[in-house]
Amino acid sequence: DKATPAIIWAAPATVTYGTALSTTQLDASSTVPGAFTFSPALDTVLDAGCQQLSATFTPTETTKYNPATATVMLAVTSSTYAFETSVARLVIRQDGTASSLIESQSGEELLQSAGLPFAAVSKGGNLFPATAFEPNGGLYHVTFGNSGVTADYSVTASTDSIVMQMAAIQGDGIDAIQMVKLNVPLSNSGGAALAVRWDSNSTVALMGLSEQVDTEVAGTTLSATTYPAFGMQGQRVAIVVAPTQQFLNTAQKVEHEFQLPSPTIGGVWAKQSPEVKESYLFTDLDESNADD
Numbered sequence: 001d002k003a004t005p006a007i008i009w010a011a012p013a014t015v016t017y018g019t020a021l022s023t024t025q026l027d028a029s030s031t032v033p034g035a036f037t038f039s040p041a042l043d044t045v046l047d048a049g050c051q052q053l054s055a056t057f058t059p060t061e062t063t064k065y066n067p068a069t070a071t072v073m074l075a076v077t078s079s080t081y082a083f084e085t086s087v088a089r090l091v092i093r094q095d096g097t098a099s100s101l102i103e104s105q106s107g108e109e110l111l112q113s114a115g116l117p118f119a120a121v122s123k124g125g126n127l128f129p130a131t132a133f134e135p136n137g138g139l140y141h142v143t144f145g146n147s148g149v150t151a152d153y154s155v156t157a158s159t160d161s162i163v164m165q166m167a168a169i170q171g172d173g174i175d176a177i178q179m180v181k182l183n184v185p186l187s188n189s190g191g192a193a194l195a196v197r198w199d200s201n202s203t204v205a206l207m208g209l210s211e212q213v214d215t216e217v218a219g220t221t222l223s224a225t226t227y228p229a230f231g232m233q234g235q236r237v238a239i240v241v242a243p244t245q246q247f248l249n250t251a252q253k254v255e256h257e258f259q260l261p262s263p264t265i266g267g268v269w270a271k272q273s274p275e276v277k278e279s280y281l282f283t284d285l286d287e288s289n290a291d292d
Helices: 244-257
Strands: 034-039 049-059 068-077 080-084 088-093 097-103 120-123 126-129 132-136 139-143 150-157 162-170 174-183 196-198 202-208 214-218 221-226 236-243
Touching: 080 150, 097 174, 097 236, 162 174, 174 202, 174 236, 202 214, 202 221, 202 244, 236 244
Parallel strands: none
Antiparallel strands: 034 049, 049 068, 080 088, 088 097, 120 126, 120 174, 132 139, 139 150, 150 162, 162 236, 174 221, 196 202, 202 236, 214 221
16 A cells, blocks of 8 residues: 655744735655645735645655645734724725724724725726735835726714725726725614614714715715716815714714814704704615605
8 A cells, every 4th residue: 555645844933915925934844755736836925814825746656655734723813904093993904905993982893793895996897905005105005916906095074983095096997086985884874875873882984074975875885986978186085983872973073173064053053953854864764765
């Protein structure tokens, strides 16, 4: 009977996202002559998380030895960037994933646990999610996969909001850019026209800071999109998080801060007036009346 050779391969040390696999990680050996193939292969850049590496060993003397396989796990960490308001903390990883949005007082996690690329570009009928988010001077340089499109974001956190501005865009053939996408699995939704989701404790909203930014909610995903036809560079969106009972007051403050239209009815802010149904949020809002 043929013997199965032993493979000697210790679990590699943790690497940071962006590190290509090398012989430092793919360093399996055997006690008999032969050749290794690895999956993923040399020079592969792995996603952040705990990733499996596998090795297949083919012995030189196939009449005496069987092929052998082995696996090890490699931890890939990612640098993170945090932006804080008075009530919330948004974390975006170096790989472009919005990984956390914590309500500070309760500690409630407001994003889906798996995270979601914080932005995406539509080009040629395909959607390319953000795959890198890296500091670039006072901006953040964002890469959208292999689309050939990159962008530079300005991110400013204040007491009531986190504002993301499209400072510059590189690349052509763009159909649209989802400047911000957040997967917010709270129990209530503001309907198709209002980018807001909430539960009894917390509310998360995206507010376009000009008419050129289209905000919407689809399922649990809030998004803010801008289009080349209306001008993309310079557009801004505010991420607003507030305790649900205080959300309208916070939204009004953001409107005033950025000089957005803020109409009143009989001296009362329209979104709080008993004479109007439309509002970012009101006590009897549900899926059926959110767009009335």
